[in-house]
Amino acid sequence: MSRDLVGPPPALWDPVVRVSHWVIAGAVAANALFTKGGGALHVWLGWIGMAFLAIRLVWGLVGPWEARFAAFPPRPIDALSHLNRLARRRRREFRSHNPAGAMMIYALWLSLGIVIATGIVMTKGATPWDVARQQEAVAAGDWSALVDDSADSTGSAGAEAEGGHWVQDLHEIGANLLLVLAVLHLGGVLAESLVLRRNIVRPMLFGTRR
Template identity: 35%
Template structure:
Protein backbone atom coordinates (compact mmCIF):
# COMPACT_ATOMS: atom_id res chain seq x y z
CA UNK A 1 0.00 0.00 0.00
CA UNK A 2 1.31 3.46 -0.86
CA UNK A 3 1.89 6.18 1.72
CA UNK A 4 -1.21 7.95 0.43
CA UNK A 5 -3.23 4.76 0.78
CA UNK A 6 -2.07 4.31 4.37
CA UNK A 7 -3.00 7.91 5.13
CA UNK A 8 -6.47 7.46 3.61
CA UNK A 9 -7.02 4.24 5.60
CA UNK A 10 -6.14 6.02 8.83
CA UNK A 11 -8.47 8.90 8.00
CA UNK A 12 -11.33 6.47 7.25
CA UNK A 13 -11.89 5.90 11.00
CA UNK A 14 -12.37 8.36 13.84
CA UNK A 15 -12.43 7.73 17.58
CA UNK A 16 -15.94 8.32 18.94
CA UNK A 17 -16.41 6.17 22.06
CA UNK A 18 -13.83 6.61 24.79
CA UNK A 19 -12.60 3.58 26.80
CA UNK A 20 -14.77 4.37 29.84
CA UNK A 21 -17.95 4.51 27.74
CA UNK A 22 -17.11 1.14 26.23
CA UNK A 23 -16.35 -0.41 29.62
CA UNK A 24 -19.60 1.04 30.97
CA UNK A 25 -21.63 -0.32 28.04
CA UNK A 26 -20.41 -3.89 28.14
CA UNK A 27 -20.16 -3.92 31.92
CA UNK A 28 -23.82 -2.96 32.09
CA UNK A 29 -24.71 -5.73 29.64
CA UNK A 30 -22.98 -8.29 31.86
CA UNK A 31 -24.32 -6.90 35.15
CA UNK A 32 -27.93 -6.78 33.98
CA UNK A 33 -27.70 -10.26 32.43
CA UNK A 34 -26.33 -11.68 35.69
CA UNK A 35 -29.01 -9.89 37.70
CA UNK A 36 -31.75 -11.24 35.45
CA UNK A 37 -30.47 -14.81 35.40
CA UNK A 38 -29.98 -15.00 39.18
CA UNK A 39 -33.21 -13.28 40.25
CA UNK A 40 -34.98 -16.43 41.46
CA UNK A 41 -32.31 -18.80 42.72
CA UNK A 42 -29.11 -16.91 43.62
CA UNK A 43 -30.24 -13.88 45.59
CA UNK A 44 -26.79 -12.84 46.94
CA UNK A 45 -25.38 -12.75 43.40
CA UNK A 46 -28.51 -10.99 42.19
CA UNK A 47 -28.05 -8.26 44.78
CA UNK A 48 -24.36 -7.80 43.94
CA UNK A 49 -25.24 -7.51 40.25
CA UNK A 50 -27.95 -5.00 41.14
CA UNK A 51 -25.46 -2.83 43.03
CA UNK A 52 -23.11 -3.08 40.04
CA UNK A 53 -25.91 -1.84 37.77
CA UNK A 54 -26.60 1.07 40.13
CA UNK A 55 -22.90 1.99 40.26
CA UNK A 56 -22.60 1.88 36.48
CA UNK A 57 -25.67 4.07 36.02
CA UNK A 58 -24.28 6.57 38.54
CA UNK A 59 -21.00 6.63 36.63
CA UNK A 60 -22.81 7.19 33.32
CA UNK A 61 -24.74 10.12 34.75
CA UNK A 62 -21.49 11.70 35.93
CA UNK A 63 -19.64 10.93 32.71
CA UNK A 64 -22.54 12.39 30.75
CA UNK A 65 -21.69 15.74 32.31
CA UNK A 66 -17.89 15.73 32.41
CA UNK A 67 -16.84 13.01 29.96
CA UNK A 68 -15.56 13.07 26.40
CA UNK A 69 -17.44 14.89 23.65
CA UNK A 70 -19.70 12.12 22.40
CA UNK A 71 -20.38 10.86 25.94
CA UNK A 72 -21.89 14.16 27.09
CA UNK A 73 -25.65 14.47 27.29
CA UNK A 74 -25.50 18.00 25.87
CA UNK A 75 -23.99 16.58 22.68
CA UNK A 76 -26.75 14.12 21.81
CA UNK A 77 -29.95 14.61 23.81
CA UNK A 78 -32.67 16.31 21.76
CA UNK A 79 -36.23 17.34 22.46
CA UNK A 80 -39.36 15.34 21.55
CA UNK A 81 -39.85 17.26 18.30
CA UNK A 82 -36.36 16.32 17.06
CA UNK A 83 -36.87 12.69 18.01
CA UNK A 84 -40.22 12.51 16.20
CA UNK A 85 -38.75 14.22 13.15
CA UNK A 86 -35.90 11.72 13.07
CA UNK A 87 -38.30 8.79 13.38
CA UNK A 88 -40.31 10.23 10.50
CA UNK A 89 -37.16 10.46 8.41
CA UNK A 90 -36.37 6.85 9.29
CA UNK A 91 -39.81 5.76 8.10
CA UNK A 92 -39.15 7.54 4.79
CA UNK A 93 -35.63 6.11 4.48
CA UNK A 94 -33.93 9.48 4.55
CA UNK A 95 -32.55 9.81 8.07
CA UNK A 96 -29.11 11.34 8.34
CA UNK A 97 -26.16 9.53 9.86
CA UNK A 98 -24.94 10.78 13.22
CA UNK A 99 -21.36 10.19 14.28
CA UNK A 100 -22.52 10.00 17.89
CA UNK A 101 -25.98 9.02 19.09
CA UNK A 102 -28.85 9.92 16.78
CA UNK A 103 -31.97 11.50 18.36
CA UNK A 104 -33.84 8.19 18.58
CA UNK A 105 -30.84 6.46 20.12
CA UNK A 106 -30.47 9.32 22.59
CA UNK A 107 -34.10 8.96 23.67
CA UNK A 108 -33.50 5.24 24.16
CA UNK A 109 -30.48 5.92 26.36
CA UNK A 110 -32.57 8.18 28.58
CA UNK A 111 -35.32 5.55 28.79
CA UNK A 112 -32.80 2.83 29.65
CA UNK A 113 -31.10 4.89 32.35
CA UNK A 114 -34.40 5.87 33.95
CA UNK A 115 -35.72 2.31 33.90
CA UNK A 116 -32.46 0.88 35.21
CA UNK A 117 -32.48 3.43 38.03
CA UNK A 118 -36.05 2.49 38.96
CA UNK A 119 -35.24 -1.21 38.84
CA UNK A 120 -32.17 -0.81 41.04
CA UNK A 121 -33.99 1.50 43.46
CA UNK A 122 -36.96 -0.80 43.98
CA UNK A 123 -34.56 -3.72 44.42
CA UNK A 124 -32.67 -1.74 47.05
CA UNK A 125 -35.94 -1.04 48.89
CA UNK A 126 -36.78 -4.73 48.90
CA UNK A 127 -33.58 -5.68 50.72
CA UNK A 128 -34.69 -4.03 53.96
CA UNK A 129 -38.34 -3.30 54.88
CA UNK A 130 -37.32 -0.31 57.00
CA UNK A 131 -36.09 1.54 53.90
CA UNK A 132 -39.66 2.17 52.73
CA UNK A 133 -40.39 3.92 56.03
CA UNK A 134 -37.45 6.24 55.36
CA UNK A 135 -39.27 7.61 52.32
CA UNK A 136 -42.46 9.30 53.57
CA UNK A 137 -43.21 10.85 50.19
CA UNK A 138 -42.88 7.59 48.27
CA UNK A 139 -45.96 7.04 46.06
CA UNK A 140 -48.28 4.44 47.52
CA UNK A 141 -47.17 1.64 45.22
CA UNK A 142 -47.00 -0.68 48.21
CA UNK A 143 -48.99 -0.95 51.40
CA UNK A 144 -47.55 1.28 54.14
CA UNK A 145 -45.64 -0.18 57.05
CA UNK A 146 -47.58 -0.88 60.19
CA UNK A 147 -46.72 -1.15 63.85
CA UNK A 148 -47.24 -3.88 66.35
CA UNK A 149 -49.02 -3.44 69.67
CA UNK A 150 -45.94 -1.81 71.19
CA UNK A 151 -45.67 0.65 68.33
CA UNK A 152 -42.52 -0.95 66.99
CA UNK A 153 -41.99 -1.13 63.25
CA UNK A 154 -42.74 -4.55 61.79
CA UNK A 155 -41.78 -3.90 58.16
CA UNK A 156 -44.07 -3.89 55.16
CA UNK A 157 -47.80 -3.79 55.53
CA UNK A 158 -49.69 -6.92 54.64
CA UNK A 159 -48.99 -7.65 51.00
CA UNK A 160 -46.57 -4.69 50.82
CA UNK A 161 -43.50 -6.78 50.07
CA UNK A 162 -45.33 -8.60 47.31
CA UNK A 163 -46.48 -5.28 45.87
CA UNK A 164 -42.97 -3.84 45.82
CA UNK A 165 -41.65 -7.02 44.24
CA UNK A 166 -44.26 -6.72 41.50
CA UNK A 167 -43.20 -3.14 40.77
CA UNK A 168 -39.57 -4.28 40.65
CA UNK A 169 -40.46 -7.01 38.17
CA UNK A 170 -42.45 -4.58 36.02
CA UNK A 171 -39.38 -2.36 35.65
CA UNK A 172 -37.16 -5.38 34.95
CA UNK A 173 -39.54 -6.62 32.25
CA UNK A 174 -39.72 -3.11 30.79
CA UNK A 175 -35.94 -3.23 30.58
CA UNK A 176 -36.13 -6.37 28.47
CA UNK A 177 -38.55 -4.64 26.10
CA UNK A 178 -36.30 -1.58 25.83
CA UNK A 179 -33.23 -3.76 25.28
CA UNK A 180 -35.02 -5.52 22.41
CA UNK A 181 -35.89 -2.15 20.86
CA UNK A 182 -32.33 -0.95 21.38
CA UNK A 183 -30.79 -4.00 19.72
CA UNK A 184 -33.27 -3.73 16.87
CA UNK A 185 -32.39 -0.07 16.40
CA UNK A 186 -28.67 -0.86 16.39
CA UNK A 187 -29.14 -3.56 13.75
CA UNK A 188 -31.38 -1.29 11.68
CA UNK A 189 -28.92 1.62 11.76
CA UNK A 190 -25.98 -0.70 11.06
CA UNK A 191 -27.67 -1.97 7.92
CA UNK A 192 -28.91 1.40 6.73
CA UNK A 193 -25.57 3.14 7.13
CA UNK A 194 -23.37 0.11 6.35
CA UNK A 195 -21.59 0.35 9.68
CA UNK A 196 -21.22 -2.23 12.44
CA UNK A 197 -22.30 -0.22 15.49
CA UNK A 198 -21.74 -3.10 17.91
CA UNK A 199 -18.13 -3.41 16.76
CA UNK A 200 -17.73 0.35 17.08
CA UNK A 201 -18.68 0.05 20.75
CA UNK A 202 -15.83 -2.45 21.13
CA UNK A 203 -13.12 -0.61 19.19
CA UNK A 204 -14.36 2.92 19.86
CA UNK A 205 -13.93 3.81 16.17
CA UNK A 206 -16.54 4.69 13.57
CA UNK A 207 -16.42 5.62 9.93
CA UNK A 208 -15.35 9.19 9.40
CA UNK A 209 -18.26 11.55 8.65
CA UNK A 210 -19.17 11.97 5.03
CA UNK A 211 -21.21 14.61 3.20
CA UNK A 212 -24.53 15.08 4.94
CA UNK A 213 -23.49 13.31 8.13
CA UNK A 214 -23.81 15.05 11.49
CA UNK A 215 -20.65 15.01 13.55
Protein backbone atom coordinates in the same frame (compact mmCIF):
# COMPACT_ATOMS: atom_id res chain seq x y z
CA MET B 1 -32.24 20.64 15.83
CA SER B 2 -28.87 22.20 16.61
CA ARG B 3 -26.33 21.83 13.84
CA ASP B 4 -23.72 21.14 16.51
CA LEU B 5 -25.29 17.69 16.98
CA VAL B 6 -25.02 16.70 13.31
CA GLY B 7 -21.77 15.37 11.93
CA PRO B 8 -19.48 12.35 11.74
CA PRO B 9 -20.11 9.93 14.64
CA PRO B 10 -17.33 8.71 16.95
CA ALA B 11 -15.06 6.13 15.36
CA LEU B 12 -14.46 4.85 18.88
CA TRP B 13 -16.35 5.68 22.04
CA ASP B 14 -14.23 6.51 25.08
CA PRO B 15 -13.40 3.71 27.57
CA VAL B 16 -15.84 4.88 30.25
CA VAL B 17 -18.78 4.82 27.83
CA ARG B 18 -17.80 1.44 26.41
CA VAL B 19 -17.07 -0.29 29.72
CA SER B 20 -20.16 1.08 31.48
CA HIS B 21 -22.36 0.11 28.51
CA TRP B 22 -21.24 -3.51 28.40
CA VAL B 23 -21.00 -4.04 32.17
CA ILE B 24 -24.54 -2.74 32.68
CA ALA B 25 -25.83 -4.80 29.74
CA GLY B 26 -24.10 -7.90 31.10
CA ALA B 27 -25.42 -7.38 34.64
CA VAL B 28 -28.99 -6.90 33.41
CA ALA B 29 -28.84 -9.93 31.13
CA ALA B 30 -27.28 -12.14 33.80
CA ASN B 31 -29.86 -11.15 36.42
CA ALA B 32 -32.69 -11.74 33.96
CA LEU B 33 -31.48 -15.11 32.73
CA PHE B 34 -29.34 -16.80 35.36
CA THR B 35 -29.85 -15.53 38.92
CA LYS B 36 -32.55 -15.96 41.54
CA GLY B 37 -34.25 -12.82 42.77
CA GLY B 38 -33.06 -11.86 46.25
CA GLY B 39 -30.00 -14.11 46.02
CA ALA B 40 -26.51 -12.86 46.77
CA LEU B 41 -25.41 -13.01 43.12
CA HIS B 42 -28.56 -11.16 42.04
CA VAL B 43 -27.82 -8.42 44.58
CA TRP B 44 -24.15 -8.33 43.59
CA LEU B 45 -25.03 -7.77 39.95
CA GLY B 46 -27.56 -5.12 40.94
CA TRP B 47 -24.93 -3.23 42.89
CA ILE B 48 -22.46 -3.52 40.04
CA GLY B 49 -25.07 -2.14 37.65
CA MET B 50 -25.80 0.69 40.09
CA ALA B 51 -22.11 1.59 40.40
CA PHE B 52 -21.55 1.73 36.65
CA LEU B 53 -24.78 3.64 36.07
CA ALA B 54 -23.58 6.24 38.59
CA ILE B 55 -20.21 6.42 36.84
CA ARG B 56 -21.88 6.90 33.47
CA LEU B 57 -24.16 9.63 34.79
CA VAL B 58 -21.21 11.53 36.25
CA TRP B 59 -19.39 11.02 32.96
CA GLY B 60 -22.33 12.65 31.23
CA LEU B 61 -21.32 15.85 33.02
CA VAL B 62 -17.52 15.73 32.87
CA GLY B 63 -16.64 13.35 30.01
CA PRO B 64 -15.70 14.15 26.41
CA TRP B 65 -18.26 16.07 24.38
CA GLU B 66 -19.93 13.10 22.67
CA ALA B 67 -20.48 11.42 26.07
CA ARG B 68 -22.14 14.44 27.68
CA PHE B 69 -25.88 14.84 28.07
CA ALA B 70 -25.75 18.04 26.03
CA ALA B 71 -24.61 15.99 23.02
CA PHE B 72 -27.73 13.80 23.01
CA PRO B 73 -30.64 15.72 24.59
CA PRO B 74 -33.98 13.91 24.97
CA ARG B 75 -36.15 15.40 22.23
CA PRO B 76 -39.16 13.25 21.26
CA ILE B 77 -39.97 15.29 18.13
CA ASP B 78 -36.42 14.91 16.82
CA ALA B 79 -36.57 11.19 17.64
CA LEU B 80 -39.75 10.75 15.58
CA SER B 81 -38.22 12.74 12.74
CA HIS B 82 -35.14 10.53 12.81
CA LEU B 83 -37.23 7.35 12.72
CA ASN B 84 -39.16 8.79 9.77
CA ARG B 85 -35.89 9.37 7.91
CA LEU B 86 -34.78 5.83 8.68
CA ALA B 87 -38.06 4.45 7.34
CA ARG B 88 -37.39 6.31 4.09
CA ARG B 89 -33.77 5.09 4.15
CA ARG B 90 -32.42 8.62 4.30
CA ARG B 91 -29.02 8.83 5.93
CA ARG B 92 -28.16 11.37 8.59
CA GLU B 93 -25.34 10.98 11.06
CA PHE B 94 -24.81 12.56 14.46
CA ARG B 95 -21.71 13.39 16.46
CA SER B 96 -23.09 11.49 19.44
CA HIS B 97 -26.18 9.28 19.81
CA ASN B 98 -28.93 9.92 17.27
CA PRO B 99 -32.21 11.41 18.63
CA ALA B 100 -34.04 8.06 18.74
CA GLY B 101 -31.05 6.42 20.39
CA ALA B 102 -30.91 9.24 22.92
CA MET B 103 -34.54 8.71 23.91
CA MET B 104 -33.88 5.00 24.26
CA ILE B 105 -30.83 5.61 26.44
CA TYR B 106 -32.75 7.83 28.85
CA ALA B 107 -35.62 5.33 28.95
CA LEU B 108 -33.18 2.51 29.73
CA TRP B 109 -31.48 4.53 32.45
CA LEU B 110 -34.82 5.48 34.00
CA SER B 111 -36.02 1.87 33.99
CA LEU B 112 -32.73 0.68 35.44
CA GLY B 113 -32.94 3.36 38.13
CA ILE B 114 -36.42 2.15 39.10
CA VAL B 115 -35.21 -1.46 39.29
CA ILE B 116 -32.21 -0.46 41.41
CA ALA B 117 -34.20 1.79 43.75
CA THR B 118 -36.92 -0.78 44.38
CA GLY B 119 -34.30 -3.49 44.83
CA ILE B 120 -32.64 -1.42 47.54
CA VAL B 121 -35.99 -0.89 49.27
CA MET B 122 -36.82 -4.59 49.09
CA THR B 123 -33.52 -5.54 50.73
CA LYS B 124 -33.54 -2.55 53.12
CA GLY B 125 -30.19 -1.52 51.71
CA ALA B 126 -28.54 -4.84 52.51
CA THR B 127 -25.14 -5.18 50.87
CA PRO B 128 -24.24 -8.29 48.87
CA TRP B 129 -22.12 -9.40 51.83
CA ASP B 130 -25.12 -9.07 54.18
CA VAL B 131 -27.29 -11.15 51.86
CA ALA B 132 -24.58 -13.80 51.44
CA ARG B 133 -24.08 -14.09 55.22
CA GLN B 134 -27.81 -14.40 55.76
CA GLN B 135 -28.14 -17.14 53.16
CA GLU B 136 -25.16 -19.01 54.62
CA ALA B 137 -26.75 -18.84 58.07
CA VAL B 138 -30.07 -20.14 56.78
CA ALA B 139 -28.31 -22.93 54.87
CA ALA B 140 -26.61 -23.91 58.14
CA GLY B 141 -29.99 -24.12 59.87
CA ASP B 142 -29.97 -20.73 61.62
CA TRP B 143 -33.44 -19.50 60.63
CA SER B 144 -33.19 -16.63 63.11
CA ALA B 145 -31.22 -14.83 60.41
CA LEU B 146 -34.53 -14.20 58.67
CA VAL B 147 -35.97 -12.37 61.66
CA ASP B 148 -35.46 -8.60 61.69
CA ASP B 149 -35.04 -7.89 65.41
CA SER B 150 -33.54 -4.44 65.12
CA ALA B 151 -33.38 -1.44 62.85
CA ASP B 152 -29.88 -2.45 61.83
CA SER B 153 -30.80 -6.00 60.87
CA THR B 154 -31.06 -6.80 57.19
CA GLY B 155 -32.61 -9.67 55.32
CA SER B 156 -33.89 -10.27 51.85
CA ALA B 157 -37.10 -12.11 52.70
CA GLY B 158 -38.07 -9.97 55.68
CA ALA B 159 -37.21 -6.75 53.93
CA GLU B 160 -39.27 -7.68 50.91
CA ALA B 161 -42.29 -8.33 53.12
CA GLU B 162 -41.90 -5.00 54.93
CA GLY B 163 -41.34 -3.19 51.64
CA GLY B 164 -44.83 -4.14 50.54
CA HIS B 165 -46.13 -5.90 47.49
CA TRP B 166 -46.28 -2.67 45.50
CA VAL B 167 -42.50 -2.34 45.68
CA GLN B 168 -42.05 -5.89 44.43
CA ASP B 169 -44.58 -5.28 41.67
CA LEU B 170 -42.84 -2.08 40.63
CA HIS B 171 -39.50 -3.91 40.66
CA GLU B 172 -40.85 -6.61 38.35
CA ILE B 173 -42.54 -4.09 36.06
CA GLY B 174 -39.32 -2.10 35.82
CA ALA B 175 -37.29 -5.22 35.11
CA ASN B 176 -39.68 -6.39 32.39
CA LEU B 177 -39.78 -2.92 30.85
CA LEU B 178 -35.99 -2.86 30.88
CA LEU B 179 -35.86 -6.11 28.92
CA VAL B 180 -38.44 -4.89 26.39
CA LEU B 181 -36.48 -1.68 25.88
CA ALA B 182 -33.27 -3.68 25.47
CA VAL B 183 -34.85 -5.75 22.69
CA LEU B 184 -36.12 -2.59 20.98
CA HIS B 185 -32.66 -1.08 21.36
CA LEU B 186 -31.09 -4.06 19.60
CA GLY B 187 -33.66 -3.78 16.82
CA GLY B 188 -32.91 -0.10 16.43
CA VAL B 189 -29.18 -0.73 16.26
CA LEU B 190 -29.73 -3.34 13.55
CA ALA B 191 -32.02 -1.04 11.54
CA GLU B 192 -29.63 1.89 11.82
CA SER B 193 -26.69 -0.27 10.75
CA LEU B 194 -28.58 -1.48 7.68
CA VAL B 195 -29.72 2.00 6.62
CA LEU B 196 -26.35 3.65 7.21
CA ARG B 197 -24.51 0.62 5.84
CA ARG B 198 -22.16 0.95 8.76
CA ASN B 199 -21.62 -1.24 11.80
CA ILE B 200 -22.62 1.13 14.60
CA VAL B 201 -21.79 -1.49 17.24
CA ARG B 202 -18.11 -1.50 16.31
CA PRO B 203 -17.30 1.92 17.88
CA MET B 204 -18.77 0.63 21.14
CA LEU B 205 -16.35 -2.31 21.03
CA PHE B 206 -13.18 -1.31 19.27
CA GLY B 207 -11.98 0.95 16.51
CA THR B 208 -9.55 3.75 15.82
CA ARG B 209 -9.77 7.25 17.18
CA ARG B 210 -9.91 9.87 14.45
